[in-house]
Amino acid sequence: MTGRAVDGQIVVSSLTKAYPGFNAVDDLSFTVDPGRVTGFLGPNGAGKTTTLRMLLGLVAPTSGTATIGGAKYVDLQQPIEVVGAVLEASSAHRGRSGRNHLRAICIAAGLPLGRADEMLELVGLGAAGDRLFKGYSLGMRQRLGIAAAMLGDPSVLILDEPTNGLDPEGIRWMRDTLRDLAAEGRTVLVSSHLLSEMQTMADDVVILAKGRLVRQGSVSEVTASIAGALHIEVRTPQPDRLVDALGPLDAQVTTAADGHLLVTGATEDQVGEAAHAAGVPLHRLAAATADLEEAFLQLTHEGAEIR
Amino acid sequence: MKLLRAELFKLRTTNMWWVFALAWVLTTGIVLTVNCFNAHALLKPFAQYVSIQTHGHETVATADAAHLDHLRSDWLLGHNTITQASTIYTSGQLIGLLLACLLAIVLVTIEFQQLTATSTFLTTPRRRDVIAAKLGTALIVAGLAWLVTSAISVVVGAIFLHQQGYPTHLGTWAVDRSILLNLAAYLLWALFGTGFGTLIRNQLGATIGATILYLVGSGAAGALFTLLNTYVIKHDWVLTAQVVVPSVASTVMISPTKTFDQSPAPWVGAVVMIAWAIGSGVLGVRALRRRDIA
Ligand SMILES: Nc1ncnc2c1ncn2[C@@H]1O[C@H](COP(=O)(O)OP(=O)(O)O)[C@@H](O)[C@H]1O
Ligand SMILES: [Mg+2]
Numbered sequence: 001m002t003g004r005a006v007d008g009q010i011v012v013s014s015l016t017k018a019y020p021g022f023n024a025v026d027d028l029s030f031t032v033d034p035g036r037v038t039g040f041l042g043p044n045g046a047g048k049t050t051t052l053r054m055l056l057g058l059v060a061p062t063s064g065t066a067t068i069g070g071a072k073y074v075d076l077q078q079p080i081e082v083v084g085a086v087l088e089a090s091s092a093h094r095g096r097s098g099r100n101h102l103r104a105i106c107i108a109a110g111l112p113l114g115r116a117d118e119m120l121e122l123v124g125l126g127a128a129g130d131r132l133f134k135g136y137s138l139g140m141r142q143r144l145g146i147a148a149a150m151l152g153d154p155s156v157l158i159l160d161e162p163t164n165g166l167d168p169e170g171i172r173w174m175r176d177t178l179r180d181l182a183a184e185g186r187t188v189l190v191s192s193h194l195l196s197e198m199q200t201m202a203d204d205v206v207i208l209a210k211g212r213l214v215r216q217g218s219v220s221e222v223t224a225s226i227a228g229a230l231h232i233e234v235r236t237p238q239p240d241r242l243v244d245a246l247g248p249l250d251a252q253v254t255t256a257a258d259g260h261l262l263v264t265g266a267t268e269d270q271v272g273e274a275a276h277a278a279g280v281p282l283h284r285l286a287a288a289t290a291d292l293e294e295a296f297l298q299l300t301h302e303g304a305e306i307r
Numbered sequence: 308m309k310l311l312r313a314e315l316f317k318l319r320t321t322n323m324w325w326v327f328a329l330a331w332v333l334t335t336g337i338v339l340t341v342n343c344f345n346a347h348a349l350l351k352p353f354a355q356y357v358s359i360q361t362h363g364h365e366t367v368a369t370a371d372a373a374h375l376d377h378l379r380s381d382w383l384l385g386h387n388t389i390t391q392a393s394t395i396y397t398s399g400q401l402i403g404l405l406l407a408c409l410l411a412i413v414l415v416t417i418e419f420q421q422l423t424a425t426s427t428f429l430t431t432p433r434r435r436d437v438i439a440a441k442l443g444t445a446l447i448v449a450g451l452a453w454l455v456t457s458a459i460s461v462v463v464g465a466i467f468l469h470q471q472g473y474p475t476h477l478g479t480w481a482v483d484r485s486i487l488l489n490l491a492a493y494l495l496w497a498l499f500g501t502g503f504g505t506l507i508r509n510q511l512g513a514t515i516g517a518t519i520l521y522l523v524g525s526g527a528a529g530a531l532f533t534l535l536n537t538y539v540i541k542h543d544w545v546l547t548a549q550v551v552v553p554s555v556a557s558t559v560m561i562s563p564t565k566t567f568d569q570s571p572a573p574w575v576g577a578v579v580m581i582a583w584a585i586g587s588g589v590l591g592v593r594a595l596r597r598r599d600i601a
Contacts (some may be wrong), residue, residue, distance in 0.1 A: 049601075057432045058425060058600040074432040085429055091422035093321055100320040101426075108313035148426065292461045 007069050008034035008155045008187040010055065015064035017050050017211075024050045026211035027064070032189050032204070034155070036172060037182045039198030040191040041218070042208035043300050048191040049088055051208070052160050056085055068156055080109050084149030085158045086142070094134035098125060098144045105151055119147035124173075139170040145176065156187040161198060175201045195296040199223065209300035226299055232268055235260040235284035236275070245278035246271065260284070310431060310440035318414070318444060327410050327448075334406075335399035335456040342395045343467050349385035350473060372471050381512075388468070392476035393485035395464035395564055399456055400489055404496045404557065405521050407452060409514055410447035411500025416510035424600050427432075434595050442501045449497035453490045461486070481563060489529045498584035499553060505591025508598075511528065524554035529567070543569050556580045576586070 010032035015259055017025040032038045033302040042048050053059040054068040057073040065072070068083055076082050092101040102116035105231070118128040123143040136144065149157060159178070163171045178201060182188045192198050198205055198219065205222050207215040215222050236242050239261055243253050251266035263271055268285055275282050343374065348359040354367050357378055365376065385391065401444050415438065418424040418549040432436050465475040508514040528549045536545040546569040549555045558566050560576030 028484075043374050053601060056429060058428060059601060060597065079432055080430055087429075087563050090425035092426070093317075093417070093421045093423055094388070095321040097320070100316075104317045104320070105430050107316050108310055108427075109324075110309050213336065246376070 006034070008185075009070075010068050010187060010189060011064070011070075012051065012066045013057065013064055015051065016062045016189030017047070017054060017056060017059065017089065018062040022108045023062075023211050025054070025061075028208070028211065028213055029064075030206045030213060030216050032187055032206070034187040035185050036181060036203040037178050037188045037190060037201055039205040040189055040208065041190075041193070041195060041198055041205050041296075042214075043193055043297065044301065045127040045210075046193075046208045047272070048193075049160055049206060050190075050211075052085075052087065052158055052191060055158065056083070056087075058087075078152065079110065080105070080149075080154060081111075082152040082153035082154055083156045083158060086145035086149050086153065086160065086162055087158075088160045088164070090145065091141075092133040092144065095132055097130050097132055098136065098140075099129035101144065102148055102151060105148055109152060111151055115151050116147075119150050119221065120279075122150065123147045123177075138165040138256055139167065142166060142170070146174075151172070155185070157181055157189070159188075161191050161193070163192065176225040182268055193221075195226075197295050207296075207300065214300060226296055230261040231287070231298075232271055233260055233284065233286050234263055234271060234275075234282060238280050238281050241278060242275055242282075245274045245280055249274060310436055311443045312415070313441045314444040315447070318448070323413065326450075327406060327452075330406055331399070331403055331452050331456055332459070334402040335401075335459050339395065339398035339463055342398050343464070345385070346391040346395060346468070347471065349382060350388065350391060350471070351380055352496050353379065354582075356386075388473045389476055389479060389481050390563065391473075392464070392468060392479070392482045394487050395468070396457065396460050396482065397489045397568075398460040398464070399562075400492070400561070403452065403456055404492050405518065406410075407445070407449040407493045408496040408503070408517055408521065411441075411450060411497045412513045412517055413439045413502035413510065414445055415501060415504035416508055416513050419508045420510040428600055429538040435592050437593050438501065438505055438595065442498065445495055445501050449493040450490065453493040456485055457489065478565075481542075485561070485563055488573070492557055492561050495577070495580040495584055496557070499580065499587065502584055502587030502589075502591050505595055506587050508595075514534035520553075521554050524552050525558060528552040528555050547571050550575055550579055553580060553583050557585070 005087075012031070015025055015028045028047070028051060040048055040052070050059060051066075055068070055073065056059045068076070073079055092098065096104075099120060102119060103113050105111075106113050106116050117126075117129070121261065123146050125143050125147065128140060133141075133144070145162070149159075157178070163174050166174060175216050178188050178190060179301055182203070190201065190307060192201075202219055204218050205216070206213065207222065215225065217225075233256075234242065241250050241256065242261065246263065246266065249266045249270055251271075252264045254262045255272055256271055257263050268287055271283065272285055275285075330378055338458070348356055351359065357365060357367050357370060357375070360378060361370065365374075370378070418427055427437060428434060461477070465477060468475050501515055504513050507516060532546055532549045536542070549567070550559050555566070556576040556579035558576070560573050560580060561568050562573075
């Protein structure tokens with residue numbers, strides 16, 4: 001291994017999970033740093049949940065490693081005092097109260113029972129703590145999940161689609177909570193299938209499609225690069241001359257079925273000016289879409305076609 | 308130790324424990340009543356027994372020969388204060404042991420049925436330790452169930468026997484041994500249930516499977532091994548080999564008399580039970596350690 005393990009840093013290295021017939025996670029490598037909210041982005045089925053479960057020792061990788069602060073989750077002495085996790089398809093017993101759910105975890109982890117009450121207050125479930133889990137709304141369940149994850153006051157938080165099914169107020173609460181936790185110096189890794197949500201919540205993003213890494217970087221870098229990857233649609237009576245004129249821009253040009261050109265790797269301004277300079281008339285010049293979310297889908301869809 | 312405390316806490320904080328407690332107490336109460344009535348009749352002289360069993364319609368002189376033979380063989384088997392004391396003090400054993408097995412199964416399978424396995428294994432990634440704590444819990448609860456059901460049966464049964472003018476036989480080794488073997492059976496079935504539940508994590512599948520194995524296992528084994536003995540291998544040891552079926556092994560272990568003509572010594576039953584329990588437990592834990600929790 002290279003370098004020293006950084007406290008609270010998540011390192012995923014050549015991680016692969018094979019299911020019969022395909023790789024749900026395919027040679028995936030990325031790192032997540034403390035003090036920031038990192039969005040783990042990808043469409044449904046991209047392999048986010050599988051990756052997070054491998055990171056937490058719940059699913060065995062086919063190959064590769066995933067470590068937290070240099071250690072595998074299963075090797076941590078007091079795991080929930082290092083990592084807190086809120087996962088999909090994780091639940092409490094329907095017939096047990098939220099408070100007792102948390103207390104059972106405290107007992108198993110050797111934490112004082114009072115932590116259960118403190119965390120219920122922290123997530124705003126103080127009054128509902130003694131009600132049975134089956135009576136909890138989706139939002140309350142997510143809050144209980146956060147409370148459970150925070151019991152051990154961990155320096156790393158891992159959340160799988162925590163905003164699924166939440167109302168706008170719940171989403172805002174989640175965003176503020178996660179941002180506060182990162183501001184305290186914790187590592188926060190949160191998965192989502194919505195780019196727009198991560199734009200307001202995350203500092204960094206790791207984008208995944210069909211089990212493979214598509215992009216990693218700060219939100220601003222990645223959104224700029226996604227925007228740059230937009231197709232520009234150009235219609236001209238002289239396509240060959242336009243292709244020549246775009247030569248110096250180092251852009252990719254393809255011809256669509258109905259005869260217009262699709263340009264990637266250049267902005268609308270650059271294409272317009274190059275055409276003007278070469279005296280090529282343009283009948284249409286437009287970004288195929290101005291919608292970042294759609295560009296994200298397109299990007300992850302292309303990722304999908306790599307294999 | 309903290310895991311054992313956590314498992315006991317988890318058991319206490321849902322309504323499951325009192326469903327089981329109620330089932331144990333109810334079956335004990337009902338079977339105890341029936342056993343006392345039976346003892347009342349069986350311990351009478353044969354003539355009175357015939358009268359009681361036929362509700363006064365027949366006497367030894369009037370009953371037809373076949374019926375009388377049938378009654379006599381029952382009476383001969385049961386007309387013994389030691390047998391009756393043993394039976395009364397272990398009232399509810401048949402269902403009680405099944406409940407111990409089912410409780411152990413449910414302790415494990417509930418984690419998958421209620422989707423709490425993720426939370427449990429995040430808190431304790433060493434899955435074997437979790438199963439060990441569940442085993443400890445199952446043994447403690449099975450032991451408690453034995454204690455409570457035995458206390459009810461012994462107190463009520465001893466008063467009944469004494470009041471009927473028979474010896475209570477508390478302190479008679481054959482009777483005390485039955486009570487202690489009952490405890491051993493409770494613990495072994497809890498051990499077996501833990502292994503079985505770990506192996507078959509589907510709650511409905513595991514509980515129904517175990518119940519069928521327990522309730523019809525003996526009958527099916529009897530028929531199968533008798534067929535084998537009659538048509539394939541005509542040796543007596545084939546019949547003795549029935550003891551490999553858990554429910555047969557359990558009966559062989561706890562019954563004061565031979566369960567069937569070729570049945571082996573009680574300790575063989577105990578060994579078979581332990582082998583099943585450890586075998587299923589080891590296989591179950593090995594499978595669980597590799598299994599993905601999704
Ligand atoms: N146990 C499994 N067996 C087979 N395929 C699975 C299993 N779990 C997940 N998958 C598949 O792996 C892919 C990735 O799933 P998942 O990690 O849940 O994606 P995401 O969380 O990004 O939506 C999906 O195609 C899913 O159907
Ligand atoms: Mg998912």
